[in-house]
Amino acid sequence: MENDTNCSCDSDKGSGCSCGTDKQVVENSKTGIEKLTVNEFSTVKNVIAVMSGKGGVGKSSVSSLLACGFRRKGFEVGIMDADITGPSVPRMFGVKGKSEGTQFGILPAETKTGIKVMSINLLLPKEEDPVIWRGPILSGVVKQFWTDVVWTDLDYLFVDLPPGTGDVPLTVMQSLPLNGLIVVTSPQELAVMIVNKAVKMAKQMNIPLLGLIENMSSTICPKCGEEYQLFGRSHGKEVAEEFSVPFLGSMPVDPYLATLCDTGRIEDYESNLFANLIPEKIAAD
Numbered sequence: 001m002e003n004d005t006n007c008s009c010d011s012d013k014g015s016g017c018s019c020g021t022d023k024q025v026v027e028n029s030k031t032g033i034e035k036l037t038v039n040e041f042s043t044v045k046n047v048i049a050v051m052s053g054k055g056g057v058g059k060s061s062v063s064s065l066l067a068c069g070f071r072r073k074g075f076e077v078g079i080m081d082a083d084i085t086g087p088s089v090p091r092m093f094g095v096k097g098k099s100e101g102t103q104f105g106i107l108p109a110e111t112k113t114g115i116k117v118m119s120i121n122l123l124l125p126k127e128e129d130p131v132i133w134r135g136p137i138l139s140g141v142v143k144q145f146w147t148d149v150v151w152t153d154l155d156y157l158f159v160d161l162p163p164g165t166g167d168v169p170l171t172v173m174q175s176l177p178l179n180g181l182i183v184v185t186s187p188q189e190l191a192v193m194i195v196n197k198a199v200k201m202a203k204q205m206n207i208p209l210l211g212l213i214e215n216m217s218s219t220i221c222p223k224c225g226e227e228y229q230l231f232g233r234s235h236g237k238e239v240a241e242e243f244s245v246p247f248l249g250s251m252p253v254d255p256y257l258a259t260l261c262d263t264g265r266i267e268d269y270e271s272n273l274f275a276n277l278i279p280e281k282i283a284a285d
């Protein structure tokens with residue numbers, strides 16, 4: 001793609017420029033890996049992926065809470081649910097129904113506070129239908145979530161990756177112009193061991209690590225107020241230090257959060273962790 005010499009855009013701003021001479025082209029020349037161009041009716045200034053080494057550590061909850069926090073600060077925000085075989089984002093926001101296909105592309109759903117959401121569950125006839133597809137098909141769907149969805153103008157798009165280091169995380173890291181990655185872990189030794197793999201993958205792929213969040217670090221007894229380390233001693237800070245990744249903080253187990261997620265009201269949850277994180281520590285632009 002040739003550079004448009006008339007363009008006054010700042011190429012560091014990622015795929016946010018409509019001139020087509022943006023970061024994607026710059027990165028192509030650096031890495032040799034072709035970044036996909038976002039849907040032509042969309043501009044997305046920052047793309048941040050949320051990853052975990054293993055399943056069930058609360059990656060989708062963290063992605064969703066990050067989106068809610070940024071939205072509260074007044075940003076235009078979207079969530080791409082790239083966890084195609086285990087999508088949970090629409091349920092957490094209480095978003096239902098089918099996304100509409102138009103001549104401009106697929107329209108994402110919108111949550112009650114105005115967060116744009118795209119998930120395979122918004123395209124399937126029934127949300128409980130399983131997705132039994134092989135890796136290349138899953139990767140193709142995620143690419144289409146970038147090229148075919150009309151995100152319009154977003155300040156931040158959070159990509160909720162499936163757990164692990166498989167096909168889809170690889171596709172997202174290679175094909176989307178990521179500004180950075182947040183890794184979610186929990187205090188269990190197994191989760192800590194596997195987070196190393198996620199961090200190493202991101203480093204190998206040259207994706208900036210914005211930080212590590214430890215979920216389910218502790219819980220407060222509702223009767224005596226004492227704090228319990230549910231899964232043993234927290235290792236979040238040590239792991240972050242070992243890999244020179246900023247430690248963004250810990251999130252306790254909170255039954256109220258679980259209830260809100262189960263009933264599609266995650267936007268009603270206000271967490272100090274996310275209020276403090278945003279957007280100072282996650283400055284992607």
Ligand SMILES: Nc1ncnc2c1ncn2[C@@H]1O[C@H](COP(=O)(O)OP(=O)(O)OP(=O)(O)O)[C@@H](O)[C@H]1O
Nearest residue numbers: 055056057058059060061163252253254257258261
């Ligand atoms: N800090 C927390 N307090 C209470 N419940 C939580 C917390 N974090 C996550 N949960 C609950 O745990 C469940 C799993 O969380 P979530 O879907 O975010 O995990 P995940 O890592 O994305 O899972 P998967 O690997 O399946 O994608 C959800 O029901 C969520 O509501």
